[in-house]
Amino acid sequence: MTIISIKNELTKALHGRYAVPLFDVFEMQGMEGVMDALTEKRAPTIIGIYSPYAALPNCRALAAYVRCRAEDTDVPVSLMLDHGASVDQCLEMLSYGFTDVMYDGSSLPLEENIANTRRVVDAAHAAGVSVEAELGHVGMGDQYDSLGSRGLGFTDPVSVEHFVEATGVDFLAIAFGNAHGLYKGEPHLDLKLVAEIRRRVNVPLVMHGGTGLSDEQFRAAIAAGISKINFATSIMNTAADNMRLAAAKPEASMFDIYAGIRAAYSQWCGRLYEVFGAAGRV
Numbered sequence: 671m672t673i674i675s676i677k678n679e680l681t682k683a684l685h686g687r688y689a690v691p692l693f694d695v696f697e698m699q700g701m702e703g704v705m706d707a708l709t710e711k712r713a714p715t716i717i718g719i720y721s722p723y724a725a726l727p728n729c730r731a732l733a734a735y736v737r738c739r740a741e742d743t744d745v746p747v748s749l750m751l752d753h754g755a756s757v758d759q760c761l762e763m764l765s766y767g768f769t770d771v772m773y774d775g776s777s778l779p780l781e782e783n784i785a786n787t788r789r790v791v792d793a794a795h796a797a798g799v800s801v802e803a804e805l806g807h808v809g810m811g812d813q814y815d816s817l818g819s820r821g822l823g824f825t826d827p828v829s830v831e832h833f834v835e836a837t838g839v840d841f842l843a844i845a846f847g848n849a850h851g852l853y854k855g856e857p858h859l860d861l862k863l864v865a866e867i868r869r870r871v872n873v874p875l876v877m878h879g880g881t882g883l884s885d886e887q888f889r890a891a892i893a894a895g896i897s898k899i900n901f902a903t904s905i906m907n908t909a910a911d912n913m914r915l916a917a918a919k920p921e922a923s924m925f926d927i928y929a930g931i932r933a934a935y936s937q938w939c940g941r942l943y944e945v946f947g948a949a950g951r952v
């Protein structure tokens with residue numbers, strides 16, 4: 671049984687200078703693709719359920735499915751709420767058996783973000799669940815040329831110590847030129863900012879918005895102090911491409927078409943475990 675809170679694995683990653691990935695899954699085929707890759711590569715893994723999908727009626731059942739499949743392997747697997755939209759949503763996920771939650775108060779004023787994160791931390795820690803919060807705001811890649819490239823939303827290094835101490839948070843997502851979805855223009859990461867934040871706090875640091883970054887950028891971000899990397903959009907796009915290709919054949923069955931989801935996850939995850947240095951860590 672290896673459904674675990676990811677805290678120990680992220681601490682190991684911090685000291686070993688590699689990164690544990692979070693992959694968002696939406697249904698069973700994607701989970702099976704991650705399972706193929708993590709059992710082959712023996713890499714600790716976080717399965718993310720993205721907040722809007724955590725609000726759907728089937729989330730409790732999907733969480734149970736992920737937990738059951740994690741128990742079928744001896745590789746550590748965490749189930750984490752990704753971008754928790756409210757304190758209440760985070761608390762609800764505790765009752766669904768999530769092992770970790772992210773509360774995303776990054777669009778709120780600092781003191782409100784701190785107060786809400788603190789409430790989540792108090793409840794989660796009582797249940798043995800670890801918490802990620804976001805300071806600064808990681809925006810969307812389609813606005814990247816007007817926002818990310820101008821440093822808007824970047825994490826203020828001066829406020830990180832106060833934020834971590836006041837909230838008691840376990841992991842911190844930071845903004846330093848990373849963005850969700852496809853980047854408009856070339857992504858530029860401020861690695862000096864990552865290194866400065868790394869020096870100021872001891873908690874593992876998280877990079878959202880893995881899609882669109884090069885292998886060199888991943889390695890440089892990890893060397894600067896990133897220990898967890900969230901990656902989603904490219905996997906979903908590859909799955910959609912695979913399904914379109916399969917569906918173009920008139921004789922394609924439902925099974926042929928949705929096999930494209932599993933293949934996309936197993937290929938991307940297997941590759942990223944190697945790039946992030948997570949392969950073989952179990």
Ligand code: 13P
Nearest residue numbers: 851878879881900902903
């Ligand atoms: P991408 O979709 O850009 O890879 O980012 C995923 C993410 O950060 C999920 O939290």
